[in-house]
Amino acid sequence: MVRNCFPRDGIRSLFLTPAESYGLPEVARLTNTLPRKLRREVSAGNRDASKVRGLWRFTWRQAVCTAMQRWTLAEIHEALGDDAVAVLPPLLALRAVTVRLPEFIVRALETVAAENGTTLDAALHGELIDFAGTLSGQMDRHIPGYREAYMFPDRA
Secondary structure (H helix, E strand, O other): OOOOOOOHHHHHHHHHOOOOEEEHHHHHHHOOOOHHHHHHHHHOOOOOOEEEOOEEEEEHHHHHHHHHHHOOHHHHHHHHHHHHHHHOOHHHOOOOOOOOOOHHHHHHHHHHHHHHOOOHHHHHHHHHHHHHHHOHHHHHHHOOOHHHHHHOOOOO
């Protein structure tokens, strides 16, 4: 499911032509977030940014974190198209898998996805990201680039 007002150009601009820093209005525009909502999140400490001369500024990393919390990885890949391989760690490539789960788990994931206005894939990703984090140290020894993908956009 692609959300309304999908900011393809904003995502492409953010990932393909990174700036050293961004003002709050620019991050709001690039991520299709209401400026007042973003300002509230930053003021409440729910979003990373710094005040510079009285104005909120975001580093590229902070702006990308905002985008990755606003859009699913599938939506970001869709916006980036073939350029995704150049700007995302290789282990952030998407791969379709087939799993067999009990009906109650599938229905729970569908309910969470519907309540959050997202996809089943995104709901499952949200549930599995903590699992992936608990294995970060162990997996990086076996799977080169694992930690980099898990920590993106931070550098591991």
